[in-house]
Amino acid sequence: MCGIFAVKGGYSNAMRNSGRVLLLWLVSVGSVLMNDRVYVMHALFSEIVRNGSVSRSQLSRTYGLRPATLVAVVERMKKQGFLQEPDRQGRHTGRRASDLMLNPKAGSFIGLELTPSRIYAVRMNAAGEEEKRQQIQLPAAASSKKICSLLLTVYQDLRLASGGGMLGFADPGAIDLKTGRTLQTVNLPAWEKVQVFDFFRNNTADQTPLLAPETLVRTYAEYLQCTPDFPETLFHARFSEGIGGGFINKGELLIGNRCSSMELGHLVLSPTGRRCRCGNRGCLEAMAGAAALRQMMQELVASGVSTRMEMNDFTLEHFVQMANENDRAAQVLAQETCERIGPVLAMVTTLLNPQIIVLSGELAGLGNLLLDAVKRAIALRCLNNAAETIKIKISTLDEFAGARTAALLRRNIFLEKALQLRPRLIPPLSAGMI
Numbered sequence: 001m002c003g004i005f006a007v008k009g010g011y012s013n014a015m016r017n018s019g020r021v022l023l024l025w026l027v028s029v030g031s032v033l034m035n036d037r038v039y040v041m042h043a044l045f046s047e048i049v050r051n052g053s054v055s056r057s058q059l060s061r062t063y064g065l066r067p068a069t070l071v072a073v074v075e076r077m078k079k080q081g082f083l084q085e086p087d088r089q090g091r092h093t094g095r096r097a098s099d100l101m102l103n104p105k106a107g108s109f110i111g112l113e114l115t116p117s118r119i120y121a122v123r124m125n126a127a128g129e130e131e132k133r134q135q136i137q138l139p140a141a142a143s144s145k146k147i148c149s150l151l152l153t154v155y156q157d158l159r160l161a162s163g164g165g166m167l168g169f170a171d172p173g174a175i176d177l178k179t180g181r182t183l184q185t186v187n188l189p190a191w192e193k194v195q196v197f198d199f200f201r202n203n204t205a206d207q208t209p210l211l212a213p214e215t216l217v218r219t220y221a222e223y224l225q226c227t228p229d230f231p232e233t234l235f236h237a238r239f240s241e242g243i244g245g246g247f248i249n250k251g252e253l254l255i256g257n258r259c260s261s262m263e264l265g266h267l268v269l270s271p272t273g274r275r276c277r278c279g280n281r282g283c284l285e286a287m288a289g290a291a292a293l294r295q296m297m298q299e300l301v302a303s304g305v306s307t308r309m310e311m312n313d314f315t316l317e318h319f320v321q322m323a324n325e326n327d328r329a330a331q332v333l334a335q336e337t338c339e340r341i342g343p344v345l346a347m348v349t350t351l352l353n354p355q356i357i358v359l360s361g362e363l364a365g366l367g368n369l370l371l372d373a374v375k376r377a378i379a380l381r382c383l384n385n386a387a388e389t390i391k392i393k394i395s396t397l398d399e400f401a402g403a404r405t406a407a408l409l410r411r412n413i414f415l416e417k418a419l420q421l422r423p424r425l426i427p428p429l430s431a432g433m434i
């Protein structure tokens with residue numbers, strides 16, 4: 001009996017053991033397949049959001065994907081309405097596969113950029129195509145309440161036609177991403193200490209709007225513009241009504257502790273220099289910002305230097321145009337300004353060693369005058385022949401790039417959440433997301 005029991009017990013134990021082994025094997029295969037699927041999803045969507053589209057063969061080659069898993073993931077994503085492959089109807093059409101793209105109908109995204117003088121707004125579909133744009137001028141000395149009401153009007157105008165309403169917002173100054181509240185906004189004082197995140201959450205269809213500083217959003221726009229040859233490191237400096245910067249390292253934006261990094265305009269270069277609107281003296285913005293340039297032009301003209309510019313209508317755009325048309329006073333000041341900017345970008349190069357520096361904003365319209373000054377300063381001040389390896393270029397993006405990219409960043413967060421993508425496609429840079 002014992003023997004029988006032993007045999008029976010032994011048999012039964014063997015069965016139990018082999019069952020356990022089978023179960024473990026299934027779990028492990030399942031886990032491999034699941035990990036495979038997660039890996040394919042991440043590879044697929046990170047390529048598409050960076051490049052706009054990707055081919056199956058390129059994906060397999062770059063990431064060493066198993067064809068069966070790729071086919072399964074792609075078919076599932078197409079069925080769920082996230083992907084499209086315009087020329088391919090089924091798996092076995094015999095035709096060369098077209099590129100995989102996001103389905104434009106997967107979502108509708110509104111991007112708003114607030115600057116000290118204007119609101120730029122766009123509506124984008126999920127494939128990253130712009131469907132509608134609008135811009136409005138801010139009234140002089142507009143209150144935060146007025147600005148909020150204008151932002152909402154533009155949002156509703158763009159939203160009506162599509163019904164969608166996910167929102168990306170590019171903020172003109174620094175914003176505390178832990179609270180969603182704006183910090184100091186030197187060029188738009190009315191926009192300080194505004195609870196932007198709550199405002200949008202309570203007044204739009206989006207419960208998790210994306211908020212990010214405008215210079216970071218535009219830095220990401222410049223990075224996307226480099227497709228398909230993305231640099232390892234990119235520094236972007238913007239010379240507009242205010243001056244700001246942003247840095248990308250291996251696809252990730254440098255955020256800083258409270259999203260207040262890269263306040264390029266408020267680097268103090270001369271502690272006894274002109275008073276800046278931030279309260280300090282000798283900031284770069286007090287030497288090369290719009291308000292400072294206007295004041296310096298007036299001083300030049302008062303001291304007898306000739307100009308064809310009308311001082312009452314001073315705008316940066318006009319100043320740059322006049323400098324390029326050899327207006328005497330505008331040219332003198334433009335030259336001096338470029339000489340002040342050059343050393344600052346040499347400091348940036350010494351600190352960050354970027355592969356590319358992109359210059360944007362109205363002042364970048366000075367073109368070679370600015371490029372040459374920056375190159376000279378880097379050659380003179382930076383070690384290790386930085387000037388020979390660094391690429392410096394003028395941005396080619398238009399004034400809606402900030403709004404467009406804010407919408408795209410919101411779309412990426414939508415995809416991350418809807419598809420449970422890990423790791424995330426973009427670093428956390430929005431209130432409510434960290």
Ligand SMILES: [Zn+2]
Nearest residue numbers: 266276278283
């Ligand atoms: Zn300052």
